[in-house]
Amino acid sequence: MSSKTLLQPHLGFGLGLRREHYIDLIDGHPAVDWLEILTENYMVPGGKPLYYLDKIREHYPLVMHGVSLSIGSVDPLNMDYLRELKTLAQRVKPKWISDHLCWTGTQGINLHDLLPLPYTQEALQHLITRVSQVQDFLGQRILLENVSSYLSYQHSTISEWEFMRELATKADCLILLDINNIHVSAHNHNFDPLTYLDAMPAERIQQIHLAGHLNKGDYSIDTHDHEIVDAVWSLYADAIAKFGQISTMIERDDDIPQLDTLLAELQTARNISAQALANNRRLQNHY
Amino acid sequence: MHSLTLAELQNTLQQYLLHQQNNIDSLTLETAAFTRQQRLAIYYDAYRLRLIDALHNDFPALEMTLGTEDFAQLMAEYIAQHPSQHPSLRWMGGKLPLFLRTHPTGQQQSAIFELAEFEWAQIMSFDAEDSVPATLDDLRLLKNTQWLDLQLEFQPSLQIVSCFSNAPNIWNAAIKDESRIAIETSSEEKTWLIWRSELQVVYRVMNQSETWCLQAFSNHKNFADACEGLCEWFPVDQVPLKAAQYLQQWLQDGLIKSIIAPPIENSH
Ligand SMILES: [Fe+2]
Numbered sequence: 441m442s443s444k445t446l447l448q449p450h451l452g453f454g455l456g457l458r459r460e461h462y463i464d465l466i467d468g469h470p471a472v473d474w475l476e477i478l479t480e481n482y483m484v485p486g487g488k489p490l491y492y493l494d495k496i497r498e499h500y501p502l503v504m505h506g507v508s509l510s511i512g513s514v515d516p517l518n519m520d521y522l523r524e525l526k527t528l529a530q531r532v533k534p535k536w537i538s539d540h541l542c543w544t545g546t547q548g549i550n551l552h553d554l555l556p557l558p559y560t561q562e563a564l565q566h567l568i569t570r571v572s573q574v575q576d577f578l579g580q581r582i583l584l585e586n587v588s589s590y591l592s593y594q595h596s597t598i599s600e601w602e603f604m605r606e607l608a609t610k611a612d613c614l615i616l617l618d619i620n621n622i623h624v625s626a627h628n629h630n631f632d633p634l635t636y637l638d639a640m641p642a643e644r645i646q647q648i649h650l651a652g653h654l655n656k657g658d659y660s661i662d663t664h665d666h667e668i669v670d671a672v673w674s675l676y677a678d679a680i681a682k683f684g685q686i687s688t689m690i691e692r693d694d695d696i697p698q699l700d701t702l703l704a705e706l707q708t709a710r711n712i713s714a715q716a717l718a719n720n721r722r723l724q725n726h727y
Numbered sequence: 728m729h730s731l732t733l734a735e736l737q738n739t740l741q742q743y744l745l746h747q748q749n750n751i752d753s754l755t756l757e758t759a760a761f762t763r764q765q766r767l768a769i770y771y772d773a774y775r776l777r778l779i780d781a782l783h784n785d786f787p788a789l790e791m792t793l794g795t796e797d798f799a800q801l802m803a804e805y806i807a808q809h810p811s812q813h814p815s816l817r818w819m820g821g822k823l824p825l826f827l828r829t830h831p832t833g834q835q836q837s838a839i840f841e842l843a844e845f846e847w848a849q850i851m852s853f854d855a856e857d858s859v860p861a862t863l864d865d866l867r868l869l870k871n872t873q874w875l876d877l878q879l880e881f882q883p884s885l886q887i888v889s890c891f892s893n894a895p896n897i898w899n900a901a902i903k904d905e906s907r908i909a910i911e912t913s914s915e916e917k918t919w920l921i922w923r924s925e926l927q928v929v930y931r932v933m934n935q936s937e938t939w940c941l942q943a944f945s946n947h948k949n950f951a952d953a954c955e956g957l958c959e960w961f962p963v964d965q966v967p968l969k970a971a972q973y974l975q976q977w978l979q980d981g982l983i984k985s986i987i988a989p990p991i992e993n994s995h
Contacts, residue, residue: 546738550810592756
C-alpha cells in the first residue's frame with residue numbers, strides 16, 4: 441500500500457458515540473463533525489445497538505475504534521474477530537478503523553485490558569508482520585493508538601515512541617495519538633511528553649484522542665471519567681503546532697455528562713487547535 | 728537476568744493477572760514514587776473490577792438480591808473459573824447461570840440461578856438477529872389442506888426460561904428501582920416467554936399446555952403433532968381450535984418469523 445498522501449481527509453472535531461446520547465444525536469443533530477464508535481459494542485446480531493447505529497450513520501461520519509484486536513499478542517490472529525470486524529465495517533462504512541498498540545491476552549484468553557508490550561526487536565518484528573496481515577485482510581491501513589500504561593518491562597531495548605515510529609513506518613500503518621495517554625504514561629514512567637511528540641512521524645498521524653484522567657499524586661490513572669486537564673490541553677496545543685490540523689475527538693467512558701457539556705469541551709478543542717495553528721503560521725511568516 | 732521471549736513474557740504477566748502466580752518482580756521497572764507492587768496491583772485489580780462491572784451491568788437484579796459485596800465476591804469466583812475467551816464483554820455472563828446452578832449459593836436458593844437465567848435470556852433477546860414477524864394475514868392465506876403439516880419458525884429473539892421462584896418479578900422490581908421483593912419459591916414450575924417486540928424486550932408467563940405446544944413447534948413438530956399432544960389437556964374436539972388460538976396469539980405477539988406450509992396439492 442502506498443500513495444502520495446497516507447492520510448484520509450480531515451474530519452474535524454468529534455466525540456465518542458455513547459448510548460446515553462443516541463436520542464439527542466438523532467433528534468437534534470448537534471454540531472459534532474464526526475463520531476467514533478466502540479467496535480465491539482456493535483458486533484451483535486441485531487436489536488437496539490445496530491438500529492441506533494444505522495440512524496446515527498445517516499447524519500454523521502463514523503470511525504471504528506476497537507479494543508480486542510490484540511495486535512501484540514503471540515496468539516494467532518483471531519480470524520473470526522477479523523471477519524466480524526470486516527462485516528461490521530461493510531455496514532458502517534467508517535472513515536477509518538483503529539485499535540491499540542498493546543496485547544489483551546494470550547492462550548485464547550481475553551483479559552479485556554490494554555496491556556503494554558515490551559519494546560524489543562522481537563516484538564517489533566512480530567507486530568510488523570501482524571499489522572501487515574490485518575491490513576491485507578481489511579484492505580486498508582489501520583490506526584494504532586498509544587495506550588496509557590502503569591508498568592514497563594526490564595526487557596525493553598528501545599522507548600515506546602521509537603517503537604511506535606518504527607512500527608508505523610515499517611508496517612505502513614497510521615497512528616491514533618492519544619494526548620492524554622502520553623501525559624499519563626509520562627507521569628507514570630517519568631519521561632518528557634514532548635520527547636514522545638518529537639518522535640512521531642507527522643505524515644502518519646490520522647487522529648487524536650483527548651480525555652480526562654485521575655492524578656493520584658505519585659502516578660496517574662487513565663479513567664476517562666473527568667474533564668480534560670490543562671496540562672493535556674497544553675500538550676494538545678503543542679501537538680497541533682507541531683503536526684498541523686488533525687482530526688480530534690474526546691473520549692468519555694464513565695460519569696458521562698449531558699451532550700452539551702461535551703460539546704462545550706469540544707469547542708475548547710476547536711479553539712486551542714485554531715490558536716495553535718495561527719501561532720504556527722505567525723512563526724512561519726516571521727522566519 | 729535471562730531475557731524472556733515475547734511469549735514467555737505475556738504468559739508470565741497473564742498468569743499473574745489471573746492467579747497472582749509467578750514471582751514477576753524482575754519483569755518490570757519501578758520508580759521511587761511508584762513501586763513494582765503498586766504497578767502490578769493496578770493491572771491485577773483493574774482486571775477484576777472491569778469484568779465484575781460488566782457483570783454488574785448485565786445482572787442488576789442478581790446483584791440487588793445478593794447485595795453488592797456478596798455479588799462481587801461470587802463474580803470474582805466465576806471470573807476465576809471462566810475467564811473471557813471472547814473479544815466482547817457482551818458474552819462474559821454466558822456461563823454464569825450454569826455456574827450458579829452448581830454453586831452452593833445457587834443450590835441453597837434456586838432463585839439465585841433462576842435470576843441469572845432470566846437476566847441472561849433478556850440479554851440474548853436484546854440484541855438477537857432482527858427479523859420481520861409473520862402476521863395473521865399469512866395464516867389466512869393457508870388452504871385447509873395445508874394446516875395439518877404446518878410448521879413454525881420462531882423469532883431469533885425468543886427465549887424460554889422456567890422458574891420455581893418469582894425471579895421475573897424480582898427482576899421487574901429491580902430494574903424499575905422499586906423496593907426489593909422477597910424471594911418466593913413454589914413447588915410448581917412456571918415457564919416464561921421472553922422475546923423482542925419492535926426493539927423492546929418483553930416477557931409473559933405461559934401455562935403448561937401453551938408451553939408444551941410452543942416447545943413442540945420449536946422442535947419442528949407440525950400442527951397435527953401439536954394437536955395430538957394437546958389432547959392431554961383438552962377434549963379431542965376442542966384441540967384444533969385451541970392450537971389455532973395459540974398460533975393466533977403468537978402471531979399477535981410477533982413471536983413467529985415464518986409459517987412453513989407444504990405446497991398446495993394440484994387436483995387434476
Ligand atoms: Fe484513547
